[in-house]
Amino acid sequence: MIKTMARTPPVERLDIHNSELPVLCRACEARHRGVCGALAPDQLVKLSKHTSRHAYGSDEELVPAGEDVRRYSNILSGVVKLTRLMADGRQQIVGLQFAPDFLGRPFKSQTVASAEAATGVTVCSFPKSVIEEMVATTPELERKLHEQALKELDEARDWILTLGRKSAAEKVASFLFLIATHIDPEHKTEDGPVCFELPLKRADIADFLGLTIETVSRQITKLRKTGMIVVEHNRTVTVPDLRRLRDCCEIER
Amino acid sequence: MIKTMARTPPVERLDIHNSELPVLCRACEARHRGVCGALAPDQLVKLSKHTSRHAYGSDEELVPAGEDVRRYSNILSGVVKLTRLMADGRQQIVGLQFAPDFLGRPFKSQTVASAEAATGVTVCSFPKSVIEEMVATTPELERKLHEQALKELDEARDWILTLGRKSAAEKVASFLFLIATHIDPEHKTEDGPVCFELPLKRADIADFLGLTIETVSRQITKLRKTGMIVVEHNRTVTVPDLRRLRDCCEIER
DNA sequence: CGTCCTATTGAAATTCTTCAACACTCGTGG
């Protein structure tokens, strides 16, 4: 599970209104840091009437590409990959989303990318129409969605640099750094030691980095052998010194 | 040049109010298809009080990376490249913008990418503060900006696929196809013959595609020799059959 | 006419992919 912002929930205000909130929303992360934070209690009540939770297993498709989408979602837990497919089967992950990100393309019923669960994923979903109605009357909601779009755009452009100009070694280091700094919402450090579960298998990492499985594997081995990371059970990664890993990414400016 | 929306300008309404419009805005493209389309005449008057036009030569910097930005702009003509630089000098273009795109990162004073003129560029610029004030009171303006952000996000993800999974030949074909379909706002065809000036020199194309100048040159030569394109004076490109070029991009889904 | 900038082309070097073999884990069922 991952959070995108460090802000702590406004506890007192929450206590006051908690009884007015739908049961579903009371303990929900997205209520504070996600788009629902822009909604008033009565709006949440209205929304929750059409809301349902879903769980998906690894590699299950949440939103198929090219289909008419009628529902939007909030990611409650897990990691979602947005993937694009080419005619000959080549695949590329064009975005990763973590809780409590909003899932869906506002103002468009079709997306070229499909959304798949990378790990186990739970979402809270609601009809497009209800959200679009609320967007029209609640500027704060549009602001939230706008800000998420801008954040995703920033991230996409970061990734364009990585894909276009970095070597395989730097790509893998950049990926690990990305996960290390995104996987734990509280632990927003950029240095020191970190330990986490890789949310993606090698094939997904390869599709994210524009590499092959084998190259990813070799680069991970290299990072292991230089002590940059420690890997257990293929998925559990420990980074003894995050700053040293960061240096492998060659990011700057 | 690119359109953000398919909607045709409301001609009658324009005639009625034309005399109320600032002189600068009357003939402006951004007035209809850009963000200014969301503004009422009195807002345009207010904005135009703080507005100024600027012209930039090729490779001039419009917005430096990492600096505090106090002004936003509309691109009136020309092509702007958003570039990111790595510590060792490697460079990547993370986005291309055409008239009448909006230039600036709402809600943030710093950007990691710098904006440079790829061709000669003219912009209409205004203080950040004025726009942010108007955004707060004019939902249509935020909507426009939101939609542009989403459009740019879609384009960035298209490009992630190109960078991550396409061969050099497909990348160059994709770039030419992109330019061919974006350079002329009126001529929105996806097939038939097209002729245009390349807005980027080889070094820029390389930085956009994550390749070297030499590879770009070789791939262009290959496309020339197969009759896919005709090139004059290094910059003037004719595509006899746009659909055939599109097939070289291997896009799908 | 020389210089700078841009673009092209060739040959060698490097990086990454492809193909192939193998190892590990986890369930299932004999």
Next chain:
DNA sequence: CCACGAGTGTTGAAGAATTTCAATAGGACG
């Protein structure tokens, strides 16, 4: 309890794609 297969990950060697280095050419401009 072990064999089996599927899914996942690692490693090696050969091959292909792209980069690097180097040389050349053309145009614009003083």
